[in-house]
Amino acid sequence: MNDDIPFDKNLQLAPDIADEPTPGVRRIMANNPGPFTFKGTVSYIIGRGKVAIVDPGPDDPAHIAALLDAVRNETVTHIFVTHTHRDHSPAVPAVKAATGATVYAEGPHRAARPLHIGEHNPLDASADRDFRPDIALKDGEVVTSNGWSIEAVATPGHTANHMSYALKEKNTLFAGDHVMGWATSIVAPPDGAMSDYMDSLAKLVRRTETTYFPGHGPAISDAPRFVNYYILHRKAREGSILHRLSKGATDIPTIVRAIYIGIDPRLTGAAGLSVLAHLEDLVARGLVTTEGQPAIDGVYRLVG
Numbered sequence: 001m002n003d004d005i006p007f008d009k010n011l012q013l014a015p016d017i018a019d020e021p022t023p024g025v026r027r028i029m030a031n032n033p034g035p036f037t038f039k040g041t042v043s044y045i046i047g048r049g050k051v052a053i054v055d056p057g058p059d060d061p062a063h064i065a066a067l068l069d070a071v072r073n074e075t076v077t078h079i080f081v082t083h084t085h086r087d088h089s090p091a092v093p094a095v096k097a098a099t100g101a102t103v104y105a106e107g108p109h110r111a112a113r114p115l116h117i118g119e120h121n122p123l124d125a126s127a128d129r130d131f132r133p134d135i136a137l138k139d140g141e142v143v144t145s146n147g148w149s150i151e152a153v154a155t156p157g158h159t160a161n162h163m164s165y166a167l168k169e170k171n172t173l174f175a176g177d178h179v180m181g182w183a184t185s186i187v188a189p190p191d192g193a194m195s196d197y198m199d200s201l202a203k204l205v206r207r208t209e210t211t212y213f214p215g216h217g218p219a220i221s222d223a224p225r226f227v228n229y230y231i232l233h234r235k236a237r238e239g240s241i242l243h244r245l246s247k248g249a250t251d252i253p254t255i256v257r258a259i260y261i262g263i264d265p266r267l268t269g270a271a272g273l274s275v276l277a278h279l280e281d282l283v284a285r286g287l288v289t290t291e292g293q294p295a296i297d298g299v300y301r302l303v304g
């Protein structure tokens with residue numbers, strides 16, 4: 001699957017050892033490899049002396065110790081959080097306690113839409129519901145410190161509170177899980193929403209940053225071109241769903257079997273939620289219909 005996007009799975013980075021992929025940006029990867037995290041969550045350190053950390057990562061004592069060791073004899077003034085999945089934000093309290101840094105993010109975890117009656121949230125376990133920023137950022141706000149300035153770029157879709165961060169001096173974007181070099185982003189209702197996600201991709205194409213540092217995997221160069229591939233991939237997936245529905249009414253497991261050929265079995269649940277995200281969007285646009293609210297166990301048909 002996803003052969004259409006020029007993925008880069010080449011990441012020579014040992015867990016919990018800092019490197020400096022570009023002057024002024026260090027990174028350090030947690031040892032939490034998995035089907036959703038690739039080799040691990042990547043935390044970033046911006047600047048020298050007085051620094052900012054982007055995404056302290058999971059609640060893993062070894063990663064927290066390695067992160068604090070990497071900034072020994074420096075002052076961490078800011079922590080920026082892209083979103084509240086458990087592999088990105090739970091290390092915040094420990095790093096804040098050790099450094100006194102101020103925590104910036106869009107806001108606490110929240111779903112993109114309310115739960116339907118009888119629906120349970122399959123993503124509950126993945127969310128860090130304890131997270132609270134000290135400062136809630138709005139789209140376009142700029143935070144300036146010692147030698148760097150960060151612009152908050154709201155990119156909802158993967159989660160409702162997903163924020164990317166543009167490092168103005170480097171023409172670089174910390175993209176969290178919104179755009180990644182190694183795989184497509186998961187967009188899964190009710191926490192995620194496809195219409196938001198597509199709007200956020202379109203917004204990035206209009207920006208000038210050429211390099212992205214994602215939450216998982218290697219840096220992405222020629223970023224706007226890469227984002228265009230992401231957009232084309234989603235449109236192709238939507239086309240595949242509409243094509244399957246053109247053969248008659250069907251359910252999500254049948255669509256997943258038809259269009260996710262050769263998928264890692266551990267990702268089947270996520271694939272089903274991703275199809276649900278597309279179907280919610282198609283129902284909202286009046287192209288597809290279902291009985292009641294779009295649901296994971298619903299039957300879907302083309303309109304007209």
Ligand SMILES: [Zn+2]
Nearest residue numbers: 083085158177
């Ligand atoms: Zn995530």
